Amino acid sequence: MRALARRLVVRPTKRLGQNFVHDANTVRRIVRLAELGPEDVVLEIGPGLGSLTLALLPVAAAVLAVEIDPVLAGALPDTVAERAPTLAGRLSVHAGDALRLRPGDVAAGREPTAVVANLPYNVGVPVLLHVLEQLPSVRTGLVMIQSEVVDRLAAPPGGREYGAPSAKLAWYAEARRAGPVPRSVFWPVPGVDSALLAVRRRAQPATTASRERVFAVVDAAFAQRRKTLRGALAGLAGSPSAAEQLLRAAGVDPNTRAERLSIEDFARIAAAESH
Known part of the structure; x- marks a missing residue:
């Protein structure tokens, strides 16, 4: 060589x-x-x-x-x-x-x-x-x-x-x-x-959200991984209360953190955001 x-x-x-x-x-x-x-x-x-x-x-x-x-x-x-x-x-x-x-x-x-x-x-x-x-x-x-x-x-x-x-x-x-x-x-x-x-x-998660939108949620959630999702997604959703409403609509606990979520969880959040 x-x-x-x-x-x-x-x-x-x-x-x-x-x-x-x-x-x-x-x-x-x-x-x-x-x-x-x-x-x-x-x-x-x-x-x-x-x-x-x-x-x-x-x-x-x-x-x-x-x-x-x-x-x-x-x-x-x-x-x-x-x-x-x-x-x-x-x-x-x-x-x-x-x-x-x-x-x-x-x-x-x-x-x-x-x-x-x-x-x-x-x-x-x-x-x-x-x-x-x-x-x-x-x-x-x-x-x-x-x-x-x-x-x-x-x-x-x-x-x-x-x-x-x-x-x-x-x-x-x-x-x-x-x-x-x-x-x-x-x-x-x-x-x-x-x-x-x-x-x-593997099969991609079944979701109505685009991959780009799901990845945007992933990036936002992990950008402030020490915060709960209610705080970490506040910027994406518009406010902490809006983030909490979004997370509850997706069936995700607003007080949990990003590292607890699977890609299917992130896909549900992205899908709830688009509705």
Whole structure:
């Protein structure tokens, strides 16, 4: 990997959240835990120098790689052709920002069914939520991000780790922590611990409110999470008394706090607000 980076004149940057996985056992473990089948089309965000890509290609029907670094995006097909020439036809590369990914950006006829990625720490959560929103064909996923972020995303209602990201992810999918990843498998070695998050798409809450409105309620509730919902949603509703009326209409105790509510609860509040 270092030789390839030197050849490409690439230096990992914090700006792009580049920490490349160099350990073969780690990428094999990720692929195994992703539980991919031969019909799966995998979306890989941030393939970097291609270590995970090379592990994904033998087990999937295709890999759609999205890479923001134009040098790395241009080099990935050559790396695959050199290291796995018989599998090169399974790879498609999209040079661009995953946060701007749209359905039309992926190869025609190859809708992704799974996302497997070493996500940049600085944009991991918004990228995952964006992918699940824009690509409904993605049914499962296994992503590597900062360990404490994994704990927050996988947290159920009721605890301190549960927050707005947890609730928003629950709109799309069930999530669980799938294991730690040691710092030593990365180049350069990051200053934080990493972990794997497994997601499986679920039916979205039945509600008359839009996703945008539900997420606005989530954001308002957690913006002042020390307050009861009566106070936290006062700005959204217009006043504490209006917030209390809204919450009672939704069947939610005005004296509870945001971390006690499921995404279904937030959806009921948003639906009551629109009536």
